[in-house]
Amino acid sequence: MKRSKTSRPNKSSKRPQQRDRRDSSSPGKASASAFHRTVIGIHATAEALKVNARAAQEMWVKEGGEENPALNALIETAQKLRIPLKQVGPKRLDPLGSGHQGVALHLSQSPELDESTLEGDGPMVCLALDQVTDPHNLGAILRSSWLFGVKAVFVPEHRSASLTPTVSKVAQGGVEHVPVVVAAPMDQTLKRLKDQGFWIFGLSHLGSSHLFEQKLPEKVVWVLGAEGSGLRKPIERACDELVSIPQSAESASYNVAVAAGISLSETHRQHFFTKL
Numbered sequence: 409m410k411r412s413k414t415s416r417p418n419k420s421s422k423r424p425q426q427r428d429r430r431d432s433s434s435p436g437k438a439s440a441s442a443f444h445r446t447v448i449g450i451h452a453t454a455e456a457l458k459v460n461a462r463a464a465q466e467m468w469v470k471e472g473g474e475e476n477p478a479l480n481a482l483i484e485t486a487q488k489l490r491i492p493l494k495q496v497g498p499k500r501l502d503p504l505g506s507g508h509q510g511v512a513l514h515l516s517q518s519p520e521l522d523e524s525t526l527e528g529d530g531p532m533v534c535l536a537l538d539q540v541t542d543p544h545n546l547g548a549i550l551r552s553s554w555l556f557g558v559k560a561v562f563v564p565e566h567r568s569a570s571l572t573p574t575v576s577k578v579a580q581g582g583v584e585h586v587p588v589v590v591a592a593p594m595d596q597t598l599k600r601l602k603d604q605g606f607w608i609f610g611l612s613h614l615g616s617s618h619l620f621e622q623k624l625p626e627k628v629v630w631v632l633g634a635e636g637s638g639l640r641k642p643i644e645r646a647c648d649e650l651v652s653i654p655q656s657a658e659s660a661s662y663n664v665a666v667a668a669g670i671s672l673s674e675t676h677r678q679h680f681f682t683k684l
Contacts, residue, residue: 455581547578
């Protein structure tokens, strides 16, 4: 998508230009839905500007936002990068999510997977999420995935949370670093990953062994299902092995984002800190 025709701010000013300060709903004003992706929140926006500035199309800042030091720093960064700025009111920002912190950055693209990164040998890990629809869970998973060096997160074409502003806020920058890849169909994607040398582990309370008994291979895919329903049968059959995470309370289960974090932590430990 082409950049907005909104005037760019003067480089010598710390404020967006006066003509952009007034919120408007008149025809010709782009809504958030007109952009490919939107991130909200100070930390998520700062990370997007740091690593994905080329995709930035427009930044919205709340009226008077330059009085907030953190927001003013983002304004100055956007001006240096020549990203169009617009001051907007609550009716523009609030629908994007309760945690916007007075800023939203609209982008033209998301990180894409370079398939060549999955080839060859060496420690690497991916995630596959089977019908995880809660945006807070997806955001938390992407945050952990970034920190543990996950190569990609695969999601189904339907019944999956998308990269909403809430996901970006919860991920705290993880969205900018971890490609989210639509796997259609998921079982065939898992088969292709097997062909590339990955071992496919499904996390399930029905697992024949538990996580901390495993001697993990170098190339691992963890498959996690939706809370409550777990993995669908075709996805279970596509896994090489089902693994459980030990727990003391049998009547409860781990949150899917917590389960992802535990499995990634153990994988990282075995790959980089322990020789079993």
